[in-house]
Amino acid sequence: MSASEFELLRTVTLGQYLPTASPIHRADPRVKLAAGMLLVLAVTATSSLAGLMLALTLVVAGFAIARIPVGYALSGIKPMLPFLALLGIFQAIAIPQNDANTTVYWRWAFITLTTRDAVAVALLFAKFSALVWGLSLLSFTTTTTELTHGTEHLLRPLQRIGLPAHEFALTLNVALRFIPLLAQETERLMKAQASRGADFGAGRGWNFIRRFRKLIPLLVPLILATLQRAEDLILAMEARCYTGGKGRTHLVHFQARAADYALLALVVVVLAAAVAAGVGSADTLVWRAISTIWR
Amino acid sequence: MSTETVVQSTPARKIVIAGVMGALAVFLGWTHLGFIPWVAGAALTIMHVPVIIGAVLEGPVVGTAIGLIFGLFSLLQAVLAPTGPVDVWFQNPVISVLPRLFIGVVAWLGYKALKNVNEPLALVVAGILGTLTNTVLVLSAIGLFGHLPWGALPPIAIANGLPEAVLAAILTVAVVVAWKRIETGTRKSKM
Amino acid sequence: MTDPLIRMENVTYTYPAGTGKPALAGVSLTVRPGEYIAIVGANGSGKSTLARHLNALLVPDHGDVWVNGWNTRDRAHIRDIRRTVGMVFQVPDNQIVATIVEDDVAFGPENLGVPDAELPARVAQALAAVGLEEHAHRASHLLSAGQKQRLAIAAALAMNPLCLVLDEATAMLDPAGKAELLRTVRRLHDAGTTIVAVTHSMSEAAEADRIVVLAEGHIAAEGTPAQVFADAEVLHQCGLEPPPVARLARLLAGRWPDFPTDILHPEAFADVVHRFLAAPPTAQGTHAAANRAENATAAPPSGEDAEEPWVSLGDVHYTYMRGTPLETHALRGVHMKAHAGETVAIIGPTGSGKSTLLQHLNGLLRPDSGRARVLGHDLTDPRADVRAVRKRVGLVFQQPELQLFERYAGDDVAFGPLAFGASIDRARDCVRRAMNAVGLPFEAYKDRLTLTLSGGERRRLALAGVLALEPQILALDEPTAGLDPRGREDLIALLRQWRTSDRTIVLTTHNMDDVALLADRVYIVADGKIAHVGATRDTFANADLLAEFGLGLPVATALAHALARRGYPIPTNVLTLEELAHAIVRLADERVRV
Structure with missing residues (x-):
């Protein structure tokens, strides 16, 4: 047992804002959020290496403009490297490829390494990097407040078609308020129970029943205390005349400038191209190119 | 203070309950408190229990909102901090977000159908139905995208889904019975 | 007379799912x-329920409430009512909606639909009124508890209310935070805001123009502070006690039958004593002698005796979240000892490291460097048997009632003994003894639902959960915080009874009267270091020392200092009102003889 036995919970911090005052930091948070969402969608939708490379280029350019130190950027993908390697091996072993289009480079026992494998691993890696770096860029350059306000403003048009957009944004806001409180509360409960003989260190094995039985005295009071806090917050909101989104005014306003529209347009064009690449034949071309070079 | 007995459901109440239960789902996932190691390196999860509790307390809309937060969080976690090959599949919102939207609705339907018959029983049913919705829909989506062959899914559903349903039912009952001070008839401590 | 702002008529209210x-x-x-009205009452007297009727958060079952002429039943005027009467609640964290200070202040006016262009000015004005203008862009969860409560006031002010209702708003604050909040409220009242303060602190109630005493849902007494405090009998029946100065006046009434019993403030008290002792003495500088006299009866000094102390910390350092941007050095070289049979109080400003220190006593935290021996176990040794230490050092956290988790009271108390491997029968014995000791008789309470117990009962139940381990050392973090006067009195009596020659108590507290009533020795912690250690009496005799750390004095000691400042040879190390009354009477006797 270490001195920081209960401290893992304190590490729950929100966001990782890096104030370098770059043009990306100054960009309209709505645009950044929209760009982030488009990126997730585009990267999930495409399986084209060329398309992913395009998206990746966009993200890397963003990092450069935002002046995020390379170390920060790299640390984002470090945790997944070992498991990417694992995936590569998995791919090589498990999926036999009997495709006319593929070239076998290397064969040992049941392990075969083919072009298709190489491309698959490259694809995975590109997908990961684009997503991780894209969303990290967003959180490095946008404060939590900007994110919540941005979300609310971005969702506002949905309000007009009857979706509870304002309500959802406020819900997210409340959730963000409560996460640090939950961390505090859990730490207190764990310490109090450890003081009364509960042993959170042991029982890590497969004995899940024992583990679950230790969770119950932790989770039940945690949830009940949280509900009690919720009751207080409900009263506080009602005392301050909250009756839903209708007729509310807003302290914070965003003013999109020409640069913001330009940024959005750029992102849309690049990502559209990335998705289109998967539809067209660009992929096959890349594939051929790789095979040729390898030979 | 017995303020929890103010039963009227206002917009503030719906938003706050959705917010705090959403925060709880995120917190359980973030700290890994919501995962219980299970056989063969797999883990059982109770991250969806806040969705069920929220739906039981405040209805299907709140349940859906919590499900959305839970889903968005598992999407973000899969993207930003993947821990295994399965997380790659969860980078697809159809697998990580969409199925979670239905947990609350189904749990609430189960609860509502039985509430007036026997409330503790209704809570057990809500816990089980909510969990099974999660398991079945997520696995179906995984099957749909061809990540796993259809034949592999039912064993997973049984091995993970059933114990998770039991855990969810236990937690839902423990929390809601205490919160709503529902009489369960025993009224005896083990001392 | 002006029209009333709020009028409650014959209001009856029953919680729908309560006891009926x-x-x-x-x-x-x-x-x-x-007006400035204080609504006082013990826990469960209905005072918060009353407060919630003042802005239509609750609507009466019978009777009516009118705010500015609008009936609270009239849903059409609910916004007008809530805008007119702003509310501040007890728990700082639970009433902040937004993650950023200025957003939180804007929340109310935004709901009212105040035009966007007016919002920044409203927010700035409200923040300035509570002195938080510099924090406008900070994350709300990073404020101190006192600042959070001032933020809550600003959030109400931003709606331009005529009246502010404070529902036990100071209960969770340390003395400095409390004082700052009360100053803010006083300022707002002077500027014309009507104040309704719900509290069980009599010294806070003394600030008001009028006090309303509630007991079991009825108004038991009503009048100016002087009128209300004069009737000690009624207050006591309501689970309250008159403010200390009024109690002292009553103690002196035995000697001087015409001594006024409606004094509210220490300085006023000093004036009256001054009058009764006639002219001030000409010769001064005798109070050193007086102190010596009082010292003769002081608690036994617990010096460096031959026996090994039960707790011994040497040069302990502890840092939270080492290696992260949020790194905080909580302890920077703490030395502390506690001996068998001793009660030691750890006091100091919020954030000074008191709780961190306490958590070293049972190995919840282990020193980064330094020495820590507790009951013969070396806690710096990574192989130390921490669970054995935890069994013998019971640690009770702040607001332990929030940590109960079993459905039935008896089961919750049994958690500890069972976790340490006791048989059911053995556990039952421990539970029985512990529950009886805290005044919750085992047979009557073991099958009670924990959630239906009162606040004071739940705190005692949580204490029983620790006592059931039959510890030798009891470590308590803010044991009386948030309790009403009777709950606090019961708890202190219980602790005094528990303590014997082979049991030790270490407690942290913000309440100097707790220290006076319980502790033999006092450690002052400031900035992660021990700034002072001394016998309780000697420590409080030095008012400047305590003031330096923003700490107060026990009421009796503060009064003694006030008299001493006027030149009376009164011992400044008295701890209780009885001691002080005795000293004043003795002084009067001496004067008569001279």
Whole structure:
């Protein structure tokens, strides 16, 4: 047992804002959020290496403009490297490829390494990097407040078609308020129970029943205390005349400038191209190119 | 203070309950408190229990909102901090977000159908139905995208889904019975 | 007379899922513009329920409430009512909606639909009124508890209310935070805001123009502070006690039958004593001698005796979240000892490291460097048997009632003994003894639902959960915080009874009267270091030392200092009102003889 036995919970911090005052930091948070969402969608939708490379280029350019130190950027993908390697091996072993289009480079026992494998691993890696770096860029350059306000403003048009957009944004806001409180509360409960003989260190094995039985005295009071806090917050909101989104005014306003529209347009064009690449034949071309070079 | 007995459901109440239960789902996932190691390196999860509790307390809309937060969080976690090959599949919102939207609705339907018959029983049913919705829909989506062959899914559903349903039912009952001070008839401590 | 701002007529209210007993039973009350009213009562007296009727958070079952002429039943005027009467609640964290300070202040006016262009000015004005203008862009969860409460006031002010209702708003604050909040409220009242303060602190109630005493949903007494405090009998029946100065006046009434019993402030008290002792003495500088005299009866000094102390910390350092941007050095070289049979109080400003220190006593935290021996176990040794230490050092956290988790009271108390491997029968014995010791008789309480116990009962139950381990050392973090006067009195009596020659108590507290009543020795912690250690009496004799760390004095000691400042040879190390009364009487006797 270490001195920081209960401290893992304190590490729950929100966001990782890096104030370098770059043009990306100054960009309209709505645009950044929209760009982030488009990126997730585009990267999930495409399986084209060329398309992913395009998206990746966009993200890397963003990092450069935002002046995020390379170390920060790299640390984002470090945790997944070992498991990417694992995936590569998995791919090589498990999926036999009997495709006319593929070239076998290397064969040992049941392990075969083919072009298709190489491309698959490259694809995975590109997908990961684009997503991780894209969303990290967003959180490095946008404060939590900007994110919540941005979300609310971005969702506002949905309000007009009857979706509870304002309500959802406020819900997210409340959730963000409560996460640090939950961390505090859990730490207190764990310490109090450890003081009364509960042993959170042991029982890590497969004995899940024992583990679950230790969770119950932790989770039940945690949830009940949280509900009690919720009751207080409900009263506080009602005392301050909250009756839903209708007729509310807003302290914070965003003013999109020409640069913001330009940024959005750029992102849309690049990502559209990335998705289109998967539809067209660009992929096959890349594939051929790789095979040729390898030979 | 017995303020929890103010039963009227206002917009503030719906938003706050959705917010705090959403925060709880995120917190359980973030700290890994919501995962219980299970056989063969797999883990059982109770991250969806806040969705069920929220739906039981405040209805299907709140349940859906919590499900959305839970889903968005598992999407973000899969993207930003993947821990295994399965997380790659969860980078697809159809697998990580969409199925979670239905947990609350189904749990609430189960609860509502039985509430007036026997409330503790209704809570057990809500816990089980909510969990099974999660398991079945997520696995179906995984099957749909061809990540796993259809034949592999039912064993997973049984091995993970059933114990998770039991855990969810236990937690839902423990929390809601205490919160709503529902009489369960025993009224005896083990001392 | 002006029209009333709020008028309650014969209000009765019963919580729908409660015990069926009305929380308010026929309460009538009028609040006039510009008044400062205190509503006092023990826990469960209905005072928060009353407060919630003042802005339509609750609507009466019978009777009516009118705010500015609008009936709270009239849903059409609900916004007008809530805008007119702003509310501040007890728990700082639970009333902040937004993650950023200025957003939180804007929340109310945004709901009211105040035009966007007006919002920044409203927010700035409200923040300035509570002195938080510099924090406008900070994350709300990073404020101190006192700042959070001032933020809550600003959030109410931003709606331009005529009246502010404070529902035990100071209960969770340390003395400095409390004082700052009360100054803010006083300033707002002077500027014309009507104040309704719900509290069980009599010294806070003394600030008001009028006090309303609630008991079991009825108004038991009403009047100016002087009138209300003069009737000690009624207050006591309501689970309250008159403010200390009024109690002292009563103690002196035995000697001077015409001694006024309606004094509210220490300085006023000093004036009256001054009058009764006639002229001030000409010769001064005798109070050193007086101190010596009082010292003769002081608690036994617990010096460096031959026996090994039960707790011994040497040069302990501890840092939270080492290696992260949020790194905080909580302890920077703490030395501390506690001996068998001793009660040691750890006091100091919020954030000074008191709780961190306490958590070293049972190995919840282990020193980064330094020495820590507790009951013969070396806690710096990574192989130390921490669980054995935890069994013998019971640690009770702040607000332990929030940590109960079993459905039935008896089961919750049994958690510890069972976790340490006791048989059911053995555990039952421990539980029985512990529950009886805290005044929750085992047979009557073991099958009670924990959630239906009162606040004071739940805190005692949580204490029983620790006592059931039959510890030798009891470590308590803020044991009396948030309790009403009777709950606090019960708890202190219980601790005094528990303590014997082979049991030790270490406690942290913000309440100097707790220290006076319980502790033999005092450690002052400031900035992660021990700034002072001494016998309780000697420590409080040095008012400047305590003031330096923003700490107060026990009430009796503060009064003694006030008299000493006027030149009376009064011992400044008295700890209780009885001691002080005795000293004053002795002084009077001496004067008569001279």
